């Protein structure tokens with residue numbers, strides 16, 4: 176019977192093999208079944224934003240379909256070279272709100288902590304792609320010291336959000352070390368992890384990774400599924416492992432033209448997230464103003480129509496909130512449809528999910 180050490184070693188080998196067999200460098204694009212012109216365009220676009228995808232994620236692509244939604248998320252396309260007026264290098268002002276390296280403090284009770292600027296998969300739509308390229312560094316203990324000292328010195332901070340780069344692309348020892356340093360700060364109550372790993376590299380969700388994250392703090396893992404085609408037996412097993420470890424699972428999707436901008440696709444995604452993976456659909460993001468992404472952005476009106484349709488089709492627990500992360504640090508604001516048609520004193524006119532406007536009279540005690 177294999178012992179625990181052997182099982183752990185096998186689990187670690189599996190995800191590392193998956194990474195090694197995938198695309199890790201621009202030159203690896205040559206191994207994909209792309210037409211010569213597509214390959215050249217992808218290689219050119221990859222000079223602006225790195226390219227990387229594990230083999231198991233690439234295996235989800237239908238290469239006969241040029242509009243395949245998985246392909247659209249990871250294979251560079253020539254449109255990325257076109258910068259539209261109004262697009263931004265740092266769409267939500269991470270740098271402006273960064274008092275020390277590797278940390279953003281935009282809202283009083285929480286901070287973003289960047290243990291690494293590297294990811295297991297580089298998503299073409301990433302709004303941090305310019306930081307990933309320009310900073311690009313991985314984890315070192317020393318690099319995180321100023322950020323940890325900042326958190327220690329600010330007792331109003333309750334949540335630490337490990338974000339990307341992808342924190343779950345780190346080794347278990349690094350994750351355990353970071354978790355221990357954060358939980359030693361008494362005023363921190365919650366550890367949040369924003370990650371694409373359960374989507375694109377589910378074999379990385381190993382017993383060793385889970386053990387590295389377990390400790391004093393409530394752990395919330397915020398995944399980033401954008402299409403139901405990303406939900407497989409492997410992602411189901413990974414999410415079951417995370418749930419059974421006691422972690423809270425939420426998902427944020429980004430609304431992407433040509434990937435998930437139809438009510439049927441979003442409806443299936445949200446249902447499968449909740450019913451198959453046990454992940455609460457949390458946010459549906461309007462596409463940020465990342466440079467070279469105009470071809471993947473919808474209009475806000477289209478997003479609102481989708482959000483309204485989802486509201487009437489899905490139960491509350493399956494429904495994400497459609498939000499825009501405002502530039503210049505304005506935060507995430509809901510953009511979903513408003514059902515209030517008017518008010519006269521205590522009498523409100525409110526449109527129901529069936530489209531009918533009803534009068535609701537407030538009854539409030541003295």
Ligand code: SF4
Pocket residue numbers: 293294295296297298301302303304339340341370371
């Ligand atoms: S994994 Fe996250 S941080 Fe990394 S490229 Fe994708 S969206 Fe950006």
